[in-house]
Amino acid sequence: MMSQYSVFQLLRETLRGHTGWRPAWRDPAPKQRYDVVIVGGGGHGLATAYYLAKEHGITNVAVVEKGYLGGGNVGRNTTIVRANYMLPGNQRFYSKSLALWEGLEQELNFNLMMSQRGVLNLAHTDGQVDMFARRANAMRLHGDDAEIWSPEKIAAEVPMLDLDSARFPVRGGLMHKRGGTARHDGVAWGYARAADRLGVDIIQNCEVTAIERDPQGRITGVDTTKGRIKTGKVGLAVAGHTSQVAQMAGLRLPIETHLLQAFVTEGLKPILDQVVTFAAGHFYISQSDKGGLVFGSSLDGYNSYTARGNLPMVEHTAEAAMSLMPCIGRLRLLRHWGGVMDMTMDGSPIISTTHVPGLYLNGGWCYGGFKATPGSGWCFAHTIARDQPHPIGADLRLDRFMTGRELDEAGTGAQPNLH
Amino acid sequence: MRIPCPVCGARPSEEFTYRGDARPVRPPMDSSDQGAWVDYLFFRDDERGRIKEQWQHTGGCRAWIVVDRDTATHAVHGSELARDAAEGGQA
Numbered sequence: 001m002m003s004q005y006s007v008f009q010l011l012r013e014t015l016r017g018h019t020g021w022r023p024a025w026r027d028p029a030p031k032q033r034y035d036v037v038i039v040g041g042g043g044h045g046l047a048t049a050y051y052l053a054k055e056h057g058i059t060n061v062a063v064v065e066k067g068y069l070g071g072g073n074v075g076r077n078t079t080i081v082r083a084n085y086m087l088p089g090n091q092r093f094y095s096k097s098l099a100l101w102e103g104l105e106q107e108l109n110f111n112l113m114m115s116q117r118g119v120l121n122l123a124h125t126d127g128q129v130d131m132f133a134r135r136a137n138a139m140r141l142h143g144d145d146a147e148i149w150s151p152e153k154i155a156a157e158v159p160m161l162d163l164d165s166a167r168f169p170v171r172g173g174l175m176h177k178r179g180g181t182a183r184h185d186g187v188a189w190g191y192a193r194a195a196d197r198l199g200v201d202i203i204q205n206c207e208v209t210a211i212e213r214d215p216q217g218r219i220t221g222v223d224t225t226k227g228r229i230k231t232g233k234v235g236l237a238v239a240g241h242t243s244q245v246a247q248m249a250g251l252r253l254p255i256e257t258h259l260l261q262a263f264v265t266e267g268l269k270p271i272l273d274q275v276v277t278f279a280a281g282h283f284y285i286s287q288s289d290k291g292g293l294v295f296g297s298s299l300d301g302y303n304s305y306t307a308r309g310n311l312p313m314v315e316h317t318a319e320a321a322m323s324l325m326p327c328i329g330r331l332r333l334l335r336h337w338g339g340v341m342d343m344t345m346d347g348s349p350i351i352s353t354t355h356v357p358g359l360y361l362n363g364g365w366c367y368g369g370f371k372a373t374p375g376s377g378w379c380f381a382h383t384i385a386r387d388q389p390h391p392i393g394a395d396l397r398l399d400r401f402m403t404g405r406e407l408d409e410a411g412t413g414a415q416p417n418l419h
Numbered sequence: 420m421r422i423p424c425p426v427c428g429a430r431p432s433e434e435f436t437y438r439g440d441a442r443p444v445r446p447p448m449d450s451s452d453q454g455a456w457v458d459y460l461f462f463r464d465d466e467r468g469r470i471k472e473q474w475q476h477t478g479g480c481r482a483w484i485v486v487d488r489d490t491a492t493h494a495v496h497g498s499e500l501a502r503d504a505a506e507g508g509q510a
Binding site for chain 1: 437491
């Protein structure tokens with residue numbers, strides 16, 4: 001049994017030269033059979049395994065991951081946590097997710113560096129101010145926090161912004177104070193450690209090569225690079241490669257795979273206390289605890305599995321950064337990377353049963369999966385355990401596309417590169 | 420990434436507007452087959468590899484073209500006018 005992390009343990013290990021730390025989870029070989037196999041050891045897969053064990057008492061669970069924990073999109077995002085949606089089906093879900101975030105460090109006994117520093121969406125036209133007021137009202141009606149900030153308030157709280165730009169003046173902002181950032185790969189490690197302690201087997205460097213079904217179509221197991229694993233239930237949580245893995249079970253999805261880039265600058269003294277988004281150009285920026293500015297903007301815009309972006313979007317992002325915060329123009333970029341996003345046709349995620357008995361789908365997180373990690377695991381575990389959607393995630397079912405119940409938060413229609 | 424426009428030659432990708440997979444064909448406008456419409460609007464094969472996709476040269480000649488491009492490498496293998504592709508071209 002691994003011990004509980006605490007300040008006393010830290011002090012003891014400091015005095016012993018840190019010789020007493022043990023691996024945070026086991027490295028088991030796969031068993032012959034599990035009740036549930038989760039494909040994908042990212043944040044969502046590990047959270048699902050944790051809640052299956054903790055909330056539903058299903059502990060004979062394997063999480064199979066083709067790489068290593070924290071190496072996928074959970075470690076490649078801009079770490080933003082928020083619940084500032086307008087459509088009820090989305091807000092209900094993200095609100096639950098944010099509530100889970102708020103108690104997560106204590107629950108997992110793991111430091112996630114959760115920082116509720118506030119998320120500020122800037123409005124640059126009177127129309128945007130009205131739109132944000134409407135969204136703020138929707139959020140407050142749902143019981144979440146939202147404030148409309150005046151340009152004067154923004155000038156006082158976020159002094160480094162260019163508020164009076166002739167092209168994109170700041171007219172106001174929507175402040176969501178409970179939003180913020182969290183240590184992204186730490187979330188994977190925290191869930192992994194907690195799930196492992198409840199008996200979940202986490203099997204890394206194990207790629208699923210086939211999904212096996214009986215003549216009636218029911219799931220019977222998965223074939224992996226570490227051998228066959230029998231199971232009656234397979235949950236897919238493989239953001240970025242959902243289309244490919246689902247195809248192994250004959251599932252065709254309302255998903256296109258796109259490319260998103262992110263950037264980190266060299267470290268600075270604190271200059272930005274909040275997460276700030278620039279609505280005139282779809283740009284978001286925050287400052288990490290190490291001091292680097294972490295930012296990103298839109299998709300490159302065409303289908304891609306390359307995980308590396310092209311230069312036009314680098315230029316576009318730099319232009320947005322300069323429009324919003326001209327003071328950062330002399331900074332150098334330390335790191336820059338591209339990630340693979342499974343974009344759905346309505347811009348909202350999918351947590352669902354499927355027409356294949358025993359196959360469950362969690363995917364289509366577009367570029368907003370990180371903040372959803374706890375809520376996604378919570379709802380997906382319920383869906384797998386009970387064979388039906390969780391009430392707060394019910395609107396995220398796959399069959400919404402067949403029944404005209406799309407959740408199109410951006411209102412741009414079935415064109416994934418516009419969401 | 421440069422896109423070969425059949426009219427203008429190789430041009431930077433940011434001159435173009437992306438539509439996506441060229442294969443889904445709109446059902447007849449008077450069709451009431453809901454499954455066919457759902458399939459056309461929402462469902463995609465989303466391959467990793469070479470696909471045919473529609474781009475419009477909005478920053479140039481404004482022609483719709485069909486581009487043969489690899490989603491795993493960004494390599495572009497050719498293009499033709501969408502009209503030619505619809506009439507049975509080879510791109």
